[in-house]
Amino acid sequence: MPESPQDLLVQRIRETLQTQRSVREKRMFGGVAFMVDGGLAVSAGQDGDLLVRVDPAEYEDLLAKGGQPAFMGSGRPMGQGWLNVPAVEVDDDKALAWWIAVGLTSERT
Template sequence: MAFDEGLAERIRDIVDGDADVTERRMFGGLAFMVRSHMLVAVIGETLVVRTGPDLHRDALAFTGRNMGGFVTVEPSGFDDDASLRDWILLARTHIATLSPHGTRKARRRSDPV
């Protein structure tokens, strides 16, 4: 599945200068990552936004599509740059609460070896 290059470019313009943001192909689209966590992704013409459980209900009320900690936003939900910036900020707010991947402590086995 191809992704909307125009939308990807709009996201690049918004996150330009943020050294924490990287791009990775995923889900047949393009994901924008922060510290190895997906911030937003462009899949087809749809924007996928990482919201986390606390913000998920409020965002879901707007979009109506559930992906467990992520919401999908149809093009009418980000038709101007201010709306797109708001979605990215929502995702950034959640990502800021997460530890970087690879820093979690290893789980100990409860059974003796």
């Protein structure tokens, strides 16, 4: 049985985060969230999209780099602390690592 886009992204996130000391995975709201040092940094969506915690001060700049406003449920915006990154924007491992680094930096602020 072929792996889902979410399963493939989860594996890639695991590989990217393998050098972090405290990583925990938790299924939340249909996604697989990655908690690093106790804070949620990123989450793999069912369609292979990446939910990323961001610094609200960098929100507009990150929209220009491929992020999209994140929504919870049916059209409820999550605010400027979160972005959704479409699967096509994280197809490349370097791009995925860059977005994960954004989430890690924002999680620690």
